[in-house]
Amino acid sequence: xxxxxxxxxxxxxxxxxxxxxxxxxxxxxxxxxxxxxxxxxxxxxxxxxxxxxxxxxxxxxxxxxxxxxxxxxxxxxxxxxxxxxxxxxxxxxxxxxxxxxxxxxxxxxxxxxxxxxxxxxxxxxxxxxxxxxxxxxxxxxxxxxxxxxxxxxxxxxxxxxxxxxxxxxxxxxxxxxxxxxxxxxxxxxxxxxxxxxxxxxxxxxxxxxxxxxxxxxxxxxxxxxxxxxxxxxxxxxxxxxxxxxxxxxxxxxxxxxxxxxxxxxxxxxxxxxxxxxxxxxxxxxxxxxxxxxxxxxxxxxxxxxxxxxxxxxxxxxxxxxx
Numbered sequence: 532x533x534x535x536x537x538x539x540x541x542x543x544x545x546x547x548x549x550x551x552x553x554x555x556x557x558x559x560x561x562x563x564x565x566x567x568x569x570x571x572x573x574x575x576x577x578x579x580x581x582x583x584x585x586x587x588x589x590x591x592x593x594x595x596x597x598x599x600x601x602x603x604x605x606x607x608x609x610x611x612x613x614x615x616x617x618x619x620x621x622x623x624x625x626x627x628x629x630x631x632x633x634x635x636x637x638x639x640x641x642x643x644x645x646x647x648x649x650x651x652x653x654x655x656x657x658x659x660x661x662x663x664x665x666x667x668x669x670x671x672x673x674x675x676x677x678x679x680x681x682x683x684x685x686x687x688x689x690x691x692x693x694x695x696x697x698x699x700x701x702x703x704x705x706x707x708x709x710x711x712x713x714x715x716x717x718x719x720x721x722x723x724x725x726x727x728x729x730x731x732x733x734x735x736x737x738x739x740x741x742x743x744x745x746x747x748x749x750x751x752x753x754x755x756x757x758x759x760x761x762x763x764x765x766x767x768x769x770x771x772x773x774x775x776x777x778x779x780x781x782x783x784x785x786x787x788x789x790x791x792x793x794x795x796x797x798x799x800x801x802x803x804x805x806x807x808x809x810x811x812x813x814x815x816x817x818x819x820x821x822x823x824x825x826x827x828x829x830x831x832x833x834x835x836x837x838x839x840x841x842x843x844x845x846x847x848x849x850x851x852x853x
Contacts, residue, residue, distance in 0.1 A: 533700065536587045540701045544583030544708030548719060551579055552712070558615055560720050567668055567781070567789050572717060574614060577725015580676075580709045581607045587701025594694030595743075598637035599735045606630045606659070607728035614722045624656065630731060631655035640739045651738060658734025659727045661762040666726040668785050670714035670799035673721060675758060675806055676706035676729055682754045682810035683736060686817060690745045695736065702732060715795040746817060749824040753813040753831060757805040760835040761785060784839060787846060 551573065560574040581604060588600045609626045612618065631652040635642055642648040666672035680703040687695035709725075712718045721729075737751030752759065761784045769782065781790065788798045809831055816824050 532591060533697070536591050536697050536700050537704050539590065540583040540587040540704035541708040542583075543586045544579050544705040545711055547579035547582050548576060548709060548712050551575060552718060560722075567786060567795065568717070572720050574720040574722035575611070575724065576709055576713060576719040577607065577721040577723070577728070578611060580673075580705045580721065580725045581728060583705030583708055584701045587704060588698060591697035591701065592694065593698040595639040596694050596698050596736065596739060599634055599732060599739070600698055602630050602633055602637070602735075603728035603732045606731055607724050610723035610727045614724050627656045627659050627727070627731070628652060630659075631735075634731075634735045638735060638739055639743050640735065641742065654738065655731060655734045658737075659730040661758055662730025662733065663723060663726040664762045664765075664783065665758050665785070666721050667783065668789055668798050669717035669795035670710060671785060671795075671802055672726055672729075673706055673710040673713040674799055674803050675755070677703050677710060678803060678806045678810060679703075679733060679755050679758075680706065682806075682813060683733075683740075683751065685814060686746050686750060687740070689814070689817065692740070692745045695740060695745060698732075699736065702729065715799065717795075747821060747824050749821075749828045750813050750817060753809045753824075753828050754806070756809050756828075756831055756835065757802050760832065760839070764836070764839055784842060787842070790851070791846075791849065 558574060559571040560568070561571045584600075585604060588597070593600055606626065610623075613623060632648075634640060634655060635648050635651060640651060642651050662672060665675070680699040684696050684699035684703055687693075687699060706729075709721070713721065733751070733755060737748075737755075740746050740751065741748040765783050769780070774780075781787070785798045785802065788801070789795055793801070812827050812831065816827050819827075
């Protein structure tokens with residue numbers, strides 16, 4: 532069964548993406564002053580990715596995490612409307628909060644108190660938007676989905692958590708099929724219909740795996756740390772400058788790397804390298820003491836923050852705007 536979950540989502544996503552491109556997929560992501568691309572690109576590739584992942588879930592048995600999978604499909608369908616119609620920010624956040632609340636109610640997360648439930652809902656919403664923020668360079672979000680959910684699947688396999696294994700393996704396989712068309716030069720983008728539900732899954736699966744004892748909370752954080760660090764630090768800097776954080780911009784570190792000449796492919800390969808390092812460290816230390824796991828996470832985080840500070844200093848010397 533597992534071999535089909537590893538093969539079919541990739542094949543279905545590849546076929547669905549080809550079909551979308553053949554039919555002239557719309558809507559288009561048109562270049563503007565905040566874009567990193569210079570020609571219109573369809574931004575509906577997330578639909579193909581979610582279709583592929585759904586095939587894997589249908590032939591597998593996600594078990595207790597099945598509600599998370601189906602909630603992500605509903606959230607993706609709502610985000611597809613947003614891709615086409617550009618819904619208000621308040622409405623988008625309301626939908627994400629509803630999905631997060633439903634995940635707590637129907638899934639295996641089961642918070643012990645109302646305050647904890649509120650915190651977990653905010654974490655899930657942040658995870659969904661974090662992925663959306665980082666979907667702005669060719670191959671970046673698609674590759675991080677391939678590696679991120681691949682490591683989650685490996686961790687679930689080592690822990691004997693079959694449902695988590697099948698859910699994450701299907702997403703990783705579908706991401707590979709999407710990446711064939713999204714790696715530089717990209718022919719299609721993921722769009723909100725893909726980035727938001729995938730981010731939702733990353734957050735809910737990571738949380739539920741921790742709360743059900745499959746892995747320590749440091750495990751998913753270390754795997755997705757390149758995304759978490761870039762998005763969180765960028766958001767904090769924009770908040771401190773009192774900017775409208777919900778508006779599109781080009782201030783993420785991966786965007787600035789592209790702007791100074793590393794190009795899309797170089798930024799994506801750097802992100803893959805960082806994620807491979809974090810994922811391997813997470814797997815290697817998964818049975819270590821909590822102190823060791825936290826120490827490894829802190830060490831990685833310190834390396835990221837020092838590198839970001841050094842890059843900020845270099846960026847200021849270029850004289851370029853944020």
